[in-house]
Amino acid sequence: MSKHYVLAAGGTGGHMVPAAALATELTRRGHRVALVSDERGVRFPDLFDGIQTHVLPAGRLSGGPIGWAKAARQMLAGRSMAIELYKTFRPSAVIGFGGYPALPALLAAFAQKVPTIIHEQNAVLGRVNRLVAGSVHGIATSYERVDRLKDSHVPKTHLVGNPVRESVLALRERPYPALDEDGIFRVLVTGGSQGASILSQVVPDGLALLPVAFRRRMQVTHQARIEDIDAVRAKYAEHGIPAEIATYLPDLPDRLAWSHVVIARAGASTIAELTAAGRPAILVPLPGATDDHQTANCREIVGAGGARSIQQTQFTATELAKQIQKLGLDPAALANAAARARSCGRPFAVRDLADLVESVDAPKAKVGKITPAKRQKEAFA
Template sequence: MLPAFALATELERRGHHVALITDERGAQIPGRPDFLTMHVLPAGRFGKNPLKWIAGAKAVWEGRNMAIRLFESFQPSAVVGFGGYPAFPALWAATAMGIPSVVHEQNAVLGRVNRLLAGKVDAIATAYPQIERLKPKHSGKVHLVGNPVRAEVLALREEEFPALGEEGLFRVLVTGGSQGARVLSEVVPDGLAMLPPALRQRLQVTQQCRPEDLDAVRTRYSSHEIPAELGTYFENMAGRLADAHLFIGRAGASTIAELTAVGRPAILIPLPIATDDHQTANTREMVKAGGARMVRQDQFTAKELAKQIKAIADSPEGLGKAAHAAFNCGRPNAVQDLADLVESFGGAEMMDVIRVGANNARGASQGVAVGQRAAREIRERLKR
C-alpha cells in the first residue's frame, strides 16, 4: 500500500486523476493521501485449504465484474497493481478490457499474483536487478525502478554518514518490522554484550520490541550495562535512522529500500516464513555490494551476531565503506521512474512523456490510443 500511496501522490502532482482500488483489509491501512478516492472491492484469497477456494473464486469474480463497471465509468488510461490478492480482480478486469496495465514487484521474488498476470500486463516494474520466479519470456517487459521511499527518509540521502570517532557513541538501531520480532529481543542484547570492551562501552541502542517482550529486554540490557531506548513504536523513525551507524533487523522490501536510500550498514535476518523466502532474496544485492551481512534465523545466535558486527564495524573506516556500498544500491528516483513508466503506457498524446528503458514502444502506442479521450478533455479545459 505504501508504494501505491507514493505513486498516487506523484501522479496527482503531475496533474492526473488517481483512484485507489483495494479490499477491506487494505482500506484499513493508514497513510492514504486525502485526495485519493478509494473503491473497496471483494478479493478472495486462496490458502492451503481447498474448501475455501470456491468462496475465494466467487469473490474474485465478483470483484472483477465490479472493477469492469468502475472502469466503464472512470475510463482509466492505465491500471497499476502492487501485488497481492487485492490487486488481482482489478488487473484481471483491465487486461480483459484492453486497458494498459503495469505491475510493480517490491521484492526480489515475483509474487504469486504478479506471476499469474505477468503474461497479460504491459510492463513489470521491479525493485531489484535480479528477480526470481520470472519466466525468461517475460523479461522484455521488465523495467528496473526500485521501491518508493518516504520523503522524510529520502531527504537523508543528502546528509553524510554520521561520524564515528575512536571514542564517540556507536549507535545501533534494531527493528523487527511492524509487529516486532521476538528473535531479535532474545539474541541482540546478549550479542552486543559479547563485543570487545572498547566497542561495547560505546554502544547506544534503540530497539523496537513486542509489548510482551519489553520488560525482559530491558532487564537484559540493564544486566549488560548497555544503554538502550526501547519501545513498541517510534514516531520519528527517519530521525533515528539518520543517527544510526548500524541497523539490525528483518529484510522486508521497504526496509531495504530505506537502508539503501540513506546508506546505512546492516545485519539482516530474513523472516524464515516469508513467502518464497523472498526476504533472503531481498538481501542479495546489498550483501554482494558489501553494504550488509545476512544471517539466517536458525544460525542467528549471540555469538554469531557479535562476530558479524565485529567484521563490519571493527573500525570507523569499515563502517564508512559499508555505508557507501549500501548507498550505491539505493534507487532514490523510484517513484518518479515508476510514474514515468505508467505515463508511457497510459499517457495522453500531448504529455511530455519520459520513456523508461528500451521496451516501451508497444506500450507507448497503446497509451496514446487510450489517452486520446484524456487529451481531448485537457484541450477543452484549456479553451475554457
C-alpha cells in the same frame, strides 16, 4: 493532460508504501489517483491522505478446494465492483503492487481492456504478479535479478527500483553520521511494522558480547512486539546498555538518519530504505517468507559489502557479535560499508515508475523501453 490512475495493492506495508509513493508523485504531476485495497490497506495512517480509496473483496488461494471456491467467489465479486468503479472513474491504467487484494482490480482491467502495469518489490516475483505477468503491458522491478520471472517477459520488464517515502529519500543528501573513537555508537533494531521476536531474543545478548569499552558508548533503539517489551527492556538493563524500546516508531526516518548500523529483517521496504539512506546492516531474512524472497532481497546489498546476512537458524548472540565486528567497529570501515549500501540505492524509483505509468496508455498501450539505468548514475554523485 490530467489522467486517472488506479493503484491496486495488498494490505501490507511492503505493498502499500511504494503505492503511496507513486500516488504522491502522480498527484504532483496533476493526475487523479484512486486506491484499491483491503481493510488493512486503507487504514495505514497518513499514507493516502486525500486519495480516493476503495475496499474490494479478495480471497486467498489456500485451504484446499473449499478455500479455493470461496476465494474464487470473492475474487469475482471484487472484479465486478472494480468494473463498476472503472465505468465512472475511467482509468488510463491500473497499476498492481502485488498481494491478493490487487488481483480483482487487475482482472477487471483485463476485462475492460484498460492498460496494466505491475510493480514487484521483492527479488522474487510474487504469486499474484506471476499469475498476471503474461497479460500485463509492463512489469516494473526493484532488482536487476528477479527470480521466477520468465524469459518471455523480459522484453516488457523495466528496472525502476522500489519507491520509498520522501522523508527517507531525503536522508540520501545527508552524510553518514561521524563516529569518533569516544562517540556514541547508535544501533537501530527493527523487525518491520510487527516487530520480530527473534531479534528481541538475540540482539541484547549479542550486543553484550561486544568489547566492554565499545558497549559502554552504545545507544540502542529497538522496535519490539508488545508482548516482548518487558523482557527486552530487562535484558538491556541487565547488560548495562542504554536502550529505548517501542512497538512503533513514527519517526523512523529520523532514527535511521543517526543510526550507525541497523539490525533488521530483509523485507523489500527495509532494503529500499537502507540503500536509499546508505546505512550498513545486519539482516535476518524471515524464514517463512513466500519463496524465501527475503533471502533473495539480501543478495545485492550483501554482495556490494553494505550488509551482512544471517539465516535465522544461525542467528545467535555469538554470531551477531562476530558479524558486527566484521562489518566494522572501525569508523572508517563502517563509513565504507555505508557507502556500499548507498551504491545499491535507486533514488529515482518513483520518478521512473511514474514515467512508465504515463507511457503505458499511449496508443495501443505500447510501452517504450525506458532506461532508468542511465539515471542511476546520478545516484553515485
